[in-house]
Amino acid sequence: MVKAPLTQMAVTVFEYNREKPARGLCVVRQAEVPPVLAGHVLVNVLWRPINPSDIMCLQGIYQGFRPTKLPAVPGLEGMGVIAAVGEGVSGWKEGTRVTAAPWTYAEQGYGTWQEYTQVRAEHLVAVPAEVGDHQAAQFLVNPMTAYGFLEDLQVPADEWLLHNGASSVLGRELLCMARRRGTKLINVVRRHEAVDELKALGADEVICSTDEPVAQKGGALYLYSLMGGEVVEVPGSDVLFRAVVLHGWWLNVWLASLSPQQLRAALQPLYTVGTRTQAVMGMLADGTVRPPPPRKVYHLDEAGAAVEDAQQKSAGGMGKVMLSS
Template identity: 40%
Template sequence: MGVIEKLGPQPSPPPTETARKLKEGQRVVGVPWPSAEGEGTWQQYVAAPLENLIPVKDGISNEDAAQYLVNPVTALGFLEDLKIPKGKYLLQNAANSVLGRQIISLAKKRGVKTINVVRRNEVVNELKNIGADEVINSKTEDIVAKVKEITGNEGAWAAINPIGGPSSRPFFSAVRNSGLVYIYSMYGDEVIVPMYDLHFRDITVRGFWLNVDVREKELLEVMDLIADGTLKPPPARVKYPLADVKKAIEDALSTPGYKGKALLKD
């Protein structure tokens, strides 16, 4: 998140309606743009194309705006792509993550039910309090059997899972016939798909990686969803000066659990 210091030469007219309305002194967030020199990470100043800037709405804090791009945009991307009918279930792993919590809130707003897989009983009530319909502890419960029980043997409409290895297997068996399982992130070097589900139930597995070419309409919608509290970023844990970036990274890597983000400040 930053502030427009100065407007340089631009195409005439600027390529998007949003770009045409941007002004000096305005708070904005940057959508990544191709650059041989990087994308402005850990810099006080960066030159950016206007079409890669999204205005920050009044009422959104700098801390929330700094967490705009990855998790909130991904949450909306999942729900837009999956097109789950109201009343049907989305099954998700790692539901206690920041992204998992935001997916719960957005799905609730859209009338989509969620089945959320975690590994600790301590977070079950936390997730239900923010709108989770069902929570499964994978350490003590059978994911496939529980999903079939919840859905009346239909299976979840779709599933999303960031974790590979043996723990990925149940998510394919727990979705409906012709269901889709999105694999995102890179936890583990393989995904295990049961042959029966692949051949006889027509299950599709697809990778998901945040596309920087998300449409302007969706990027603006994400800002609206942050403003109305649907996609609420976690509170910042600590804000470090830019000169302490190494310490900030060490803090982010060494603090386990859901503790909020370590942010940089000017």
């Protein structure tokens, strides 16, 4: 049984700053553990990955982190165990391994980079025994994005989805889900070694953009990342003569577009062994999608060093730097 203490360790940001090194923006301090609210559970967070979006939160450029006041606690995803169950909540009990979609108050500045955080009961997702802690902690940001993107696009059977950034963690998860759905996918990577890495994951088509040109036809272009920089240039001649259309795709917008029933179907929290499903937790449980083990683990009180490490360039698909409690 987990017992919530009165105070906890929390990583807080007192300012957003794109000029300062992000490590200097993380201040570890003691904070109160709030009493559990009605309709909520208090989660004792055990693991959190550091994603590119977390770094953007520290820099103040991520639209999914909009605290009304500072200091605020970052952290958009993670996993933990239920420490307390609020009034009116049924079906959940203390000690259950959980993650959430979304972490209810992360956007408002009560994220997962603290030991305890409140989650609305309807946002909880049970973690099946087949899914390890590190994998469960990476449930929301990348696997849900890969799933949502494929659901949203509904790529027709006679068309191809061409994906650059294919060697990233997100790219590899998209590949595994696309194979499961039968979506035809061309994977574009920059490093030669990544060609074999993706083929080992079952990729049929991999192009190394260092060796050959990628796109010569028109099509719809979906921008889902700012890894290439905040300014995106699309040649006017491509728009005019090749009918290239530019869209943006963001997990938060897609999640907000779902009814509660559609969201439940996507999450499938009540996974039963042996069930074939395309829902996200089911695909983690049956091994279709395997978020990688951590590249390095830091304790929460070393958040600054962990952030600095996460910002170092590493080859695509390497595991995340993770924060433990």
